[in-house]
Amino acid sequence: xxxxxxxxxxxxxxxxxxxxxxxxxxxxxxxxxxxxxxxxxxxxxxxxxxxxxxxxxxxxxxxxxxxxxxxxxxxxxxxxxxxxxxxxxxxxxxxxxxxxxxxxxxxxxxxxxxxxxxxxxxxxxxxxxxxxxxxxxxxxxxxxxxxxxxxxxxxxxxxxxxxxxxxxxxxxxxxxxxxxxxxxxxxxxxx
Amino acid sequence: xxxxxxxxxxxxxxxxxxxxxxxxxxxxxxxxxxxxxxxxxxxxxxxxxxxxxxxxxxxxxxxxxxxxxxxxxxxxxxxxxxxxxxxxxxxxxxxxxxxxxxxxxxxxxxxxxxxxxxxxxxxxxxxxxxxxxxxxxxxxxxxxxxxxxxxxxxxxxxxxxxxxxxxxxxxxxxxxxxxxxxxxxxxxxxxxxxxxxxxxxxxxxxxxxxxxxxxxxxxxxxxxxxxxxxxxxxxxxxxxxxxxxxxxxxxxxxxxxxxxxxxxxxxxxxxxxxxxxxxxxxxxxxxxxx
Numbered sequence: 367x368x369x370x371x372x373x374x375x376x377x378x379x380x381x382x383x384x385x386x387x388x389x390x391x392x393x394x395x396x397x398x399x400x401x402x403x404x405x406x407x408x409x410x411x412x413x414x415x416x417x418x419x420x421x422x423x424x425x426x427x428x429x430x431x432x433x434x435x436x437x438x439x440x441x442x443x444x445x446x447x448x449x450x451x452x453x454x455x456x457x458x459x460x461x462x463x464x465x466x467x468x469x470x471x472x473x474x475x476x477x478x479x480x481x482x483x484x485x486x487x488x489x490x491x492x493x494x495x496x497x498x499x500x501x502x503x504x505x506x507x508x509x510x511x512x513x514x515x516x517x518x519x520x521x522x523x524x525x526x527x528x529x530x531x532x533x534x535x536x537x538x539x540x541x542x543x544x545x546x547x548x549x550x551x552x553x554x555x556x557x
Numbered sequence: 558x559x560x561x562x563x564x565x566x567x568x569x570x571x572x573x574x575x576x577x578x579x580x581x582x583x584x585x586x587x588x589x590x591x592x593x594x595x596x597x598x599x600x601x602x603x604x605x606x607x608x609x610x611x612x613x614x615x616x617x618x619x620x621x622x623x624x625x626x627x628x629x630x631x632x633x634x635x636x637x638x639x640x641x642x643x644x645x646x647x648x649x650x651x652x653x654x655x656x657x658x659x660x661x662x663x664x665x666x667x668x669x670x671x672x673x674x675x676x677x678x679x680x681x682x683x684x685x686x687x688x689x690x691x692x693x694x695x696x697x698x699x700x701x702x703x704x705x706x707x708x709x710x711x712x713x714x715x716x717x718x719x720x721x722x723x724x725x726x727x728x729x730x731x732x733x734x735x736x737x738x739x740x741x742x743x744x745x746x747x748x749x750x751x752x753x754x755x756x757x758x759x760x761x762x763x764x765x766x767x768x769x770x771x772x773x774x775x776x777x778x779x780x781x782x783x784x785x786x787x788x789x790x791x792x793x794x795x796x797x798x799x800x801x802x803x804x805x806x807x808x809x810x811x812x813x814x815x816x817x818x819x820x821x822x823x824x825x826x827x828x829x830x831x832x833x834x835x836x837x838x839x840x841x842x843x844x845x846x847x
Contacts, residue, residue, distance in 0.1 A: 391640070394636055394640070397632075397636065398629070398632070398633070398636075401628075401629065401632055402625070402629075405625055405628060405629075406619065406622060406625070409622050410614070410615065410618050410619070410622075413618065419621065419622065419623065423623065423628060426628065427628070427631060427632055427635065430632055430636075431632075431635055431636070431639065434636055434639060435639075498609075499612075499613040499617070502609055502610065502613050503613055503614075506610065506613075506614075517610060517614075518614060520575070521610060521611045521614050521615060525575075525576075525577070526572075526575070526577050530702065536701055536702050536705050537702060537703070537705055537767055538701075538705025538706065538707075538767065539705075541568055541571070541572060541577070541767075542568065544571060544575075545567050545568040545571050548567075548571060548603055548606045548607065548610075549567060551606040551609065551610060552602050552603070552605075552606045555605075555606065555609070
């Protein structure tokens with residue numbers, strides 16, 4: 367919801383400004399702290415669903431607003447990181463479903479790999495690195511969605527238990543999925 | 558079982574790299590890696606693949622992300638808006654009405670679920686007859702999320718080179734405590750539970766926490782002692798070539814009670830069957846006499 371509209375809708379025009387100037391509550395401080403910590407990982411994770419960075423940003427905002435309500439209602443604080451990623455996962459899925467064009471506008475990982483110039487010492491090495499990355503990300507994209515999710519969540523630092531909770535699968539499945547995916551990456555790299 | 562004689566499976570190497578092994582198991586894997594170049598090379602391959610993927614996934618995208626300052630300001634504003642939202646009495650009434658409705662709906666749904674559940678249970682009980690679990694048998698099947706089972710790479714020769722009872726070891730106290738915590742069991746006495754392997758080491762199971770669970774001794778029908786007999790039976794069957802090791806591992810990890818019934822061709826533990834038969838004979842004896 368755009369901020370401007372909400373300000374107009376409030377009965378007291380200065381309510382938002384007053385709230386801004388007021389000292390943030392402990393819950394608000396906690397949410398902001400977690401936002402600093404998880405905003406980038408969540409953006410990357412949401413973006414990996416094939417939604418735009420702008421939509422991914424919106425997903426992240428929704429996640430932290432939900433977190434605020436969650437904490438305000440004194441709900442469980444156990445495994446907040448897993449909770450945050452789980453909510454992001456669900457909202458990102460909804461965004462992907464809602465966005466009819468998401469599949470067409472989806473940016474493949476390998477084009478992202480090419481977009482970013484790498485600080486390699488010479489163009490040859492840079493080219494070789496991009497090729498290697500492109501091959502690797504193509505293999506990842508060929509994996510079943512659940513295996514991709516496991517890999518990405520692990521890359522964002524989640525433990526097996528947290529990944530299992532986010533994806534609603536067993537610990538054993540997480541472990542097997544990660545082992546299988548990495549075996550494919552190793553085989554593809556010819557190691 | 559010592560890892561010195563066997564190589565470590567990729568799955569366990571990755572768990573070790575990810576810090577997902579129990580303290581004890583991690584120490585054993587470290588010791589094995591120190592001695593085994595083959596496993597160390599595989600571990601290096603896994604680490605390299607992890608590094609490559611993490612870089613390929615994170616490095617190119619991170620600089621493309623919009624600066625955090627704008628998002629931070631936006632979230633602050635939205636939070637402030639959420640906090641500053643005035644409480645409207647009519648909204649409150651509406652909310653309370655809906656809350657009451659929801660509570661009522663929840664109660665109805667609970668009753669319905671309980672009724673349907675009870676119906677299904679009794680139907681199942683009627684179908685299964687004597688094989689249905691009695692109430693004291695709760696907890697005898699491990700939680701598959703916490704204890705899915707874990708194995709190491711072993712051959713039939715490894716498994717059968719020593720008697721079953723020599724392969725099974727005592728679980729360390731630290732691991733026991735960790736398992737009790739995971740299962741939410743406080744103040745468990747040593748006589749209440751056995752920390753049991755889901756897949757016994759004699760069938761290639763590991764000491765990993767994912768392969769251990771607190772099995773109650775007190776269960777009258779399906780208890781730790783009954784499972785021990787199944788483990789011995791499977792170990793024997795594997796070693797004489799009646800079933801393959803993978804099948805034994807799969808069956809015991811999926812549902813050990815079903816496996817017991819399958820391999821002992823009975824609906825109840827063998828000792829219990831004979832006890833019940835004796836009791837029935839005793840009861841029927843005087844009746845016949847009169």
